[in-house]
Amino acid sequence: MPLGQTADFAAAKAxxxxxxxxxxxxxxxxxxxxxxxxxxxxxxxxxxGIRLNVISPGPTDTPMMxxxxxxxxxxxxxxxxxxxxxxxxxxxxxxxxxxxLIFLNSDAAASITGENLTVDGGTQSGFLTGTISxxxxxxxxx
Numbered sequence: 001m002p003l004g005q006t007a008d009f010a011a012a013k014a015x016x017x018x019x020x021x022x023x024x025x026x027x028x029x030x031x032x033x034x035x036x037x038x039x040x041x042x043x044x045x046x047x048x049g050i051r052l053n054v055i056s057p058g059p060t061d062t063p064m065m066x067x068x069x070x071x072x073x074x075x076x077x078x079x080x081x082x083x084x085x086x087x088x089x090x091x092x093x094x095x096x097x098x099x100x101l102i103f104l105n106s107d108a109a110a111s112i113t114g115e116n117l118t119v120d121g122g123t124q125s126g127f128l129t130g131t132i133s134x135x136x137x138x139x140x141x142x
Contacts, residue, residue, distance in 0.1 A: 001040065002015060003015050003016070003037075004033060004036045004040050004041075005040065031056065034054055035056070035116045038052045038053065038114060038115075038116065039114045042113045042114025043114070045113070046113050046114075051104075051109070051110075051113040052113055053104045053109075053113060053114070053115045053116075053117065054115075054117070055097065055100055055101060055104070055116070055117045055119045056117070056119065056120065056124075057092065057119045057120065058085060058087065058091075058119065058120025058121050058123055059081045059082075059084045059085045059091040059092065059120075060091055060092040060093070060094060060096070060097050061091045061092070065081065065091070068081060069081055083123075083135050084120065084123055085121065085123065086123050087120055087122030087123035087124075087125070087132065088121030092119070092121060096119070100117055104117065
């Protein structure tokens with residue numbers, strides 16, 4: 001919340017510089033910051049007629065996927081991308097990530113704001129319900 005509640009870009013940058021441990025791994029804390037900010041700011045934007053939502057995509061076949069796989073190998077998480085694709089047993093296509101965004105920005109979602117829509121083919125749900133085994137290197141939030 002402290003990062004999400006900063007007044008502007010300069011204040012957010014200063015917060016990050018003062019809290020290097022909180023942002024050390026990069027991707028995960030930045031995604032978490034976007035989710036928290038979306039939820040926190042949703043009411044203020046709704047008052048102006050603007051809806052805020054975010055998606056959390058699972059593994060998606062994009063040109064940057066090989067770089068993610070290499071990072072996984074580099075840091076001892078060989079196969080981490082495949083772990084995240086267990087729900088439907090495959091990686092998503094970019095179009096499969098785009099459709100939820102189109103929905104969230106359509107009139108069909110007119111009363112949805114401040115939400116994080118997980119678009120991972122059911123992997124997170126599988127972890128939460130025990131229908132998919134969580135690997136040892138994933139923290140448990142049971």
